[in-house]
Amino acid sequence: MKPSYEKLVPSSGESFRCFDRSALRSPVKWHRHPEVELTYIAKGSGSRIVGDHIGSYGDHDLVLSGSQLPHTWASDEYRGQPYDRHAAIVLQFHPDFLGPDFFSCVEMEVIARLLERAKRGLWFPDDVAVEVGRRMEALITAVGPSRLIGLLSILDRLSRCNAAKTLASEHYRYLAVGVANDAMETRIQTICDHIAGNLSDPDLSHHELADLADMNPSAFSRFFKQSTGRTVSAYINELRIGLACRLLCDSNAAVVSICHQAGFSNLSNFNRRFRQLRQMTPREYRTRFRTSI
Template identity: 35%
Template sequence: MQPLLIETNAVLQQSIFVKEVNVKNLNNPLHFHKEYEMVLMTKSNGRRIVGDSIENFTEGDLVIMGPNLPHVMYNDKEYYAPDSELEVSAIVTHFRLDWLRESFINSGEATKLNDLLRDINRGIKIYGKSHKRVVTILNELLLSTGLKRIIHLLNILDLLSETNEYECLSSLGYSNLHNHKDMQRINKIYDYIMNNFTENITLKDAAALANMTIASFCKYFKGRTQKTFTQFVNEVRIGHACKLLYDDHLSISQICFQSGFNNLTNFNRNFKEYTKLNPSDFKKSLRL
């Protein structure tokens, strides 16, 4: 397995590196790196983990992650089928800010920028009119070179520092406690969950996968994700259920079992805990 502290060599040679990605499916492991990363998902859907945040993503998803923040994206299962014709497209930008002089960073003009960068260290998802404006600038950045790339990046940071149309992803108290060995272990657990959450996942099997006792595994997992193993699995299942609720042909009962829950009572309770709505009301809200 490749080191999970990923060295983005292109960024070591230039302050900003941007590329279009076109692949059949997402297969990077959980990783982090020393640079900032901005990802615009132009074609794809699945689940995104950033720090201790678990969310669905769809076409148009736009996020920025700070340095050393663990993150990974998984496609839905159908993307990995041998005969799948689905594709993934994205614009990925890695950038450093060490070229900004300390005198500027500490100046009054940079107060809002510093506030923004503190939020980006937790990962942010951009929405609303700001999303549209950032996407426009990002496409210009993709086609530009040299100093113009820096100007476009500064325009994006300036725009975001003046808006509240973004939300932080990982929790305020989240910190990266992973070392390389941890990253390989937690990545194995994440893969196990994402590949099997619609089935009967057990704490015993997860602990065995990590080569740990159940008690040690529970403490380890909570310390690394800020969630219990059950909470984490249920968040993944509820995220999948939210996606299935867009399908008018599926009943609430069908969605319950297709999301990995073994009874409606447990499904309804967990769904309301995570979304503040019961499944029926959530489904009705999609029609408004």
């Protein structure tokens, strides 16, 4: 999918941005920008797409996305709270905002390596997320030199985390070709929104999406596979299994009910896809990962 380009402009008197995502009036969709972005979601759940990574997120989700790496977060409707209302803190800074050679100096070597790894997206465990989340919250109202020091301290803490997990695949690359085509981006956004809004519909089809994109099925298949590294069915199944995982952990619903809520028409196919993507059965997943309700 072709992500939309987002131009970010810091407020007057600031060289980088740090804000509560819920303060924005419109939701942010699949997008990219030159700035490095650190996103912390204290409470919420849904699907996270970073490059060619599709995964689930829950409370205390902390992700560092590198420059020009496409990304988005889509919340679970069953939790009743859209992502743009989540208490998500977002920190954004251009890699060269302190000068093109700042992160090349020897003192910044570990942070330079962190930013290089972030080109594929980095996820951080809960203990680091909570600690860094508190620092990001304080950064929203910080002013003067303490604001810049706060940013550098956050990057220093992240650079010392050995448990960070890379998200996008090793071979993932995004190449921005020419000037963004508004019509194409509108078409892609329509497809993304349609898939996210109809995951529970077992009749959601490849032909339906191709029609929505105003493309013939074979051309749409090539376009989608080239852009995401996945077939349409694989992409939809990953999102559906992610939704099923959260339902298994956050509800007492029977597995067969969750199967249908996640958009699968029969239990055997659901179990097969679940095992394929999670290497265990839905019941085993619930036993291992659920918290008390």
